[in-house]
Amino acid sequence: MSNLSDDQMRRLRDLVDAPDLTGTRYRIERRIAVGGMATVYLAHDESLDRNVALKVLSLPDSGTDLAPRMLREARIVAQLEHPAIVPIHDVGTLSDGRVFYSMKFVQGQTLDQQVASQSNLNDRLRLFLRICDAVAFAHSRGVLHRDLKPSNIMVGAFGEALVMDWGIAANVRESGEARPAVASTAGSSPDPVTQDGVVIGTPGYMSPEQAAGSAKAVDHRTDVYGLGTVLYFMLTGRPPVSDSAAAVAIDRAIRGEITPPRSINSDVHRTLEAVCLKAIALRTEDRYDTVDALSRDISLYLDGEPVSARVERPWERAGRWINKYQFIVIIALVYIIVRFFFLLWRGL
């Protein structure tokens, strides 16, 4: 009797775990990713003859809040029609009661994979601006993502950024309150991820207010913090709080124990470090008030203009100006040298 290889075992397990899609128009191709609540598959849409990503709840709903949460996620994302947000195509329930939804299948890399191969910092910052744009759009629709991190951002084959995994997103407008709303699809029970004392997010990237389980303090500036952690990763290749133990990471996030980016990567410009540290400030009131304000500072940095996060010293301002207008400075210097040369020439 021959033993099965790891690969064969994995395929066998995938086959057993694969959801029964009878009655739907989808056919599973392969598993893409497994999350805590759901599994994402590459599936083929037989009706439209195209590949889609199919997110299926890991377990049939057995009185838990998972199914309503997933439906809520699908409905929230469906509201967000934006080029940098993956569009939802369809939502439904399988014969075993598992909720699923299909969305655009994005071919590319997650941001953490992409950053390693993208050496040009300015290109990374332009990508960051597109991510900010998507989050600002979601905020304009009253939606908070609450789990922004590099692995939740896909970079497509043409360099397009796509913000993924809105699984713990909240719609602020549904409740009319300043804090994330109770899920409209969850019946009368409140959304547990918005209740005080519940820690949501990813250790290493979660904001201090999320780490402290303070749902009332979670607002759009929590996403500003999330974007700040993404920027931090783009600058250093590491999360702001990196500790293998989740409890320690959460504790460090609560205390705001973050190593400045320049201590990890000395090539990071002081201005960028200031922008990043302002975005991930411990107190929400010390952060950028909006995603647009953060985005504006990055744009100003890219344009060689002063940013709101940092007051420049006079020589830094002069250096930035010279750097920005290098060509004019060089030509003007050449002009002066040429004139000086002619002066000396005539004097001889």
Added chain:
Amino acid sequence: MSKPLLGVILGAILGVIDGLTALFAGPEVAAQIVGIVIGSTIKGIIAGVIIGFVAHKYNSLPLGLLVGGVVGLGLAYLVAMFPDETGKHYYVEIMIPGTLVGLILGYATQKFGRRPARQTA
């Protein structure tokens, strides 16, 4: 500010500065400085109009620099063709700075100034 207007204003300013630098050539030039500055300013304005108009029509930094350099050089050559009272020409002294002024104008008009709004059908 439109690009041609920027070209005219910057051309005039650089023309005045370029003309005034002639003062460093020696005390004998001081008597002619007004004429030199006026001529240099007119040269700068003409260069600014041409270079600014090109920047208005075409959004290309290399083209702007090329046109700026050529126009600056060409106009400086026309000026240098006129000798001083002793019959001496100053081709190099006039044409090299003139070309540099043209390059500055070409760069500035491509980088700055309002671009015309795109018309849609």
